[in-house]
Amino acid sequence: MKKFRFYLDFEKEEIWLNEMARQGWGLTRKSLWYEFRKVVPNDATIKIDYHTFKTKNDFEDYCTLFEDSGWEHIAGTKTSGTQYFYKSSSSSDGDIFSDIPSKAARYKRLSKVWLSIAISYFPISVALVSTNPINISALVNPKLLYYTPGLWDKTGSYFLRAFLIETPFAIMRGFTWLLFPALIILYLIFAVKAEKNYRKTNG
Amino acid sequence: MKRDKHLPLTETVYYILLALLEPAHGYVIMQKVEDLSDGEVRMAAGTLYGAIENLLKLKFIQSVQSEDSRRKVYIITNEGKRILRLDFERINHLIKITENNW
Incomplete structure (x- = not known):
């Protein structure tokens, strides 16, 4: 069974998995989602750590x-960050952290990774704004995004049809860059x- | 005299450095720390791993050649020994003045 969830709080994620x-x-x-298989219902302890690794050896x-x-x-994989652990013997203590x-x-490591991903999008955003024909004025005057000749002189149902057909393209033309x-x-x-x-955890 | 900025060491770091006067891999470090502390300090895997990473970064310990490809082996460095000794002297001083003033 596959389930999609998104957590930023490891404690809540652990509770859900348990x-x-x-x-x-x-x-x-x-991966992007969670994969489960049917098991005997159990009082498992699942704990989550966050680490990425440079080498397979590490x-x-x-x-x-x-x-x-x-x-x-x-x-969890070498580069996935989140690592999931299952308590498999009763002799081990109840947590993977002792302080x-x-x-x-x-959480600090997780925060740093999100921050570095955010920063990595800056160059592409700057490049788009400075080199591509991003039409800032289209934000004020969306008419500029419609390329059909004479569109704005047409009337009635003919105008409506042409207008609606082009609108998705106009939106892509004008606002895709906003994704970044x-x-x-x-x-x-x-x-x-x-x-x-x-x-919060550190108190 | 200005005190070294890494002092005082935390109890767990002190025990890890002490344990690594001889080469050991992660799980052996955990067991040694538990023994050295008479069972008082029991480190969990995630905590120990973070501590090892940090001590490697500070160059207080280093990894050495290991026959076991799945387990890295570490040993204390000269810098680690120096800092351990400094903290030992700090604690020794605490003991002396406490005994004298009790």
Whole structure:
């Protein structure tokens, strides 16, 4: 079963995944969505860490450390960031963190990643504004975005048809570039939220 | 005298550096820290991993050749030894003045 969810708060995500396990759905993979398979309903402890790795070796060493101490790595890749761990033996303690600063630090790493993604969109936005024929004046006068000759002199149903046909193209022509500033703002919001969770956890 | 900005070390960092006077991989460090602290300090995997990353960045520890390809082995550096010694002297001073003033 696949489910789409989006979390910025690891604690809430953990609660949800534990609830899924209680209902008999075990997490097997996380990409843009979550993949579950049917399992025996269980009181699992699933914990989430946030790390990206430079090499496959680093990633393997990281997973091995968790497995040595009783946490099975169930989802996450070298570059995915979020890493999901399942408590596989009763001898291991109840959390993958033993102090507050390290529990908070995962939010700091998450925040930095969102911030760097936001920043990486700046050059492309600047390039678009400075080189492409982005028609800033079209924001005030959208008529400039319609290329049909003599469109504005037509009347009645003929005008309406031509107008409606061209409108989607006009919108693409005029406003597609707005996607980039919009994404930058969105990613900045994610970064700020993660930073807030970092401070909240650290107390 | 101006004090080194890394002092005082946290209890966990002190134990990790002490454990790494001999080469060890992550899980061995966890066990050593637990032993050295008489079971008082039990580090979880995520916390230890973050601490190792941080100590590598500070160059207080370094990774060494390991026969086990899945487990990295670390050892304390000279800089790490210096800082551990400094913190030891700081604690020693605390002990002395406390005994004298009790």
